[in-house]
Amino acid sequence: MQTCPYTDMFIEQIKAGNRDVFILTVNDKFIAECDLVYDNSEYGTIPGKRLYFSRLIVKRNERGKGYGEAISRNLLELAKEKGYKSIALGVDCDNTSAVNLYKKLGFTVYEEAEDKDGKFYRMEKTL
Numbered sequence: 001m002q003t004c005p006y007t008d009m010f011i012e013q014i015k016a017g018n019r020d021v022f023i024l025t026v027n028d029k030f031i032a033e034c035d036l037v038y039d040n041s042e043y044g045t046i047p048g049k050r051l052y053f054s055r056l057i058v059k060r061n062e063r064g065k066g067y068g069e070a071i072s073r074n075l076l077e078l079a080k081e082k083g084y085k086s087i088a089l090g091v092d093c094d095n096t097s098a099v100n101l102y103k104k105l106g107f108t109v110y111e112e113a114e115d116k117d118g119k120f121y122r123m124e125k126t127l
């Protein structure tokens with residue numbers, strides 16, 4: 001089985017209460033997933049003020065139907081209800097679908113960076 005190289009780190013973050021995983025299902029079937037990360041300086045979070053939007057994914061054959069936008073809007077609302085003032089994320093520069101979605105949701109690019117996986121944007125949105 002193929003596993004994500006970051007699985008152990010994500011599990012630790014969940015155990016520490018720093019990552020909540022949200023799943024969108026329709027008729028009990030998995031459609032989409034997205035996480036909120038609360039306290040991780042590497043992600044630019046500020047405790048109680050700025051959190052991080054992570055790992056948005058929509059099942060391949062369910063893309064283009066509005067689910068990505070729907071789960072994202074739900075999480076942005078939830079983050080606001082929790083009292084956060086802003087939210088940040090990172091997205092590969094060549095991931096056009098995701099970049100377009102985040103711009104549609106009101107995120108703006110505040111930095112272009114590069115890691116071992118290539119160039120990516122750091123984006124943020126005021127809640």
Ligand SMILES: CC(C)(COP(=O)(O)OP(=O)(O)OC[C@H]1O[C@@H](n2cnc3c(N)ncnc32)[C@H](O)[C@@H]1OP(=O)(O)O)[C@@H](O)C(=O)NCCC(=O)NCCS
Pocket residue numbers: 055056057058059062063064065066067068069070090091092095096097098100101102104
């Ligand atoms: C990015 C992703 C989450 C979008 O989810 P989705 O359910 O397909 O998107 P939606 O149907 O809700 O579309 C919402 C908006 O996203 C953008 N978008 C979605 N698919 C797009 C595509 N193929 N091309 C360009 N823009 C696209 C559009 O702005 C769209 O709004 P519009 O319909 O008014 O044009 C999905 O493609 C995915 O899971 N990709 C693989 C995982 C990934 O890259 N996640 C992001 C990690 S940072």
